[in-house]
Amino acid sequence: MKATDARSLHGHVVRELGRRIVVGDLRPGDVLPREEVLAESMEVSRTALREALKVLSAKGLIEARPKTGTRVRPKESWNQLDADVLSWRCASMPTDDFIEKLVEMREIIEPAAAAAASRRRTAAQLSKIDHAYRQMEAAQNSDEWAVADLSFHNAVLQATGNELVISLFSVIESALGMFFVLSAQTAGDFKYSLPHHLKVLEAIRRQQPEVARKAMQGMIADSQANLHKKRKGSAKKLPTLRSK
Known part of the structure; x- marks a missing residue:
């Protein structure tokens, strides 16, 4: 929903x-x-x-x-996978709990999705992933970066060719959006993870499933480490996203 x-x-x-x-x-x-x-x-x-x-x-x-x-x-x-319910729950969680649960969810879904995308992607789907990467590269501020980052991960899920995986994006979009905004706001350089995204993009371009899987795992681990490192000296709250 x-x-x-x-x-x-x-x-x-x-x-x-x-x-x-x-x-x-x-x-x-x-x-x-x-x-x-x-x-x-x-x-x-x-x-x-x-x-x-x-x-x-x-x-x-x-x-x-x-x-x-x-x-x-x-x-x-409660319908825990409803977009609103998920968004309200994530926004009400202590930030550390939110990070841990989002990281765990991403670890389950996204590396496998990157591997599947590298096997099945079409030229048009690859172009969308590449376009999202270029938007991230051109972002002038953390808000623009977070929007482009979300588009990148959506494009990877779309490229799996699996309608069940694709449908997951509408469920997790709000939570991922919060995660990317928080990550970008917390990082000293909001483009710090650009090399990780490039590795995923290139692995999908070259149709290397295991390379894509490992690249996505590395991206997720790096973002988790960055958030934990930056949060040690701060009490930054979760961003509040408006429902679309």
Whole structure:
């Protein structure tokens, strides 16, 4: 499920209530205020509120029961792979926990994806990876770099030719985006990892699966080491990304 557009009225309610549930301000078993009270407190119409509650119900966060009202569901019922839920959870984690879990997820997915991309990529897919690399090379600031970095990793997943792997990007996009922004902001030189990306690109270009796998593993390990090293003397918080 794609991230909810927080700019709409019901999107604003989805984001605010969803965030409160995920961070624990509203706990499993808690009953939400009556519809008219909740709508007034959030300064939205009851129609917008109902639409928002439908979205949150689809994400597994709440359920409406006759006579007992709308309750927050247990965490195990939440759709943890929903783009919004994942984003809210990552944003609420202590930064070190976020880094460890993201690194572990990347280690499972991305080296294998790089190897698969090197075996199956088409000329057009290689061109997209190369274009993203050139955007990273030309980035003038850390924000531009993070956007290009995300495009690079998306292009690698697309080049696997595996629709199940490709679909993972929509799930992990928000979390990866936070990771890349944090990494770029933390690094003294936000382009420090450019050589690692070039190694991945060239391995995919030359169709060398094991070289691509090892290059991606090296990139992930290097970014983890950089973040841990830089964080020893700082308390930098996770960046907040707006839902698309």
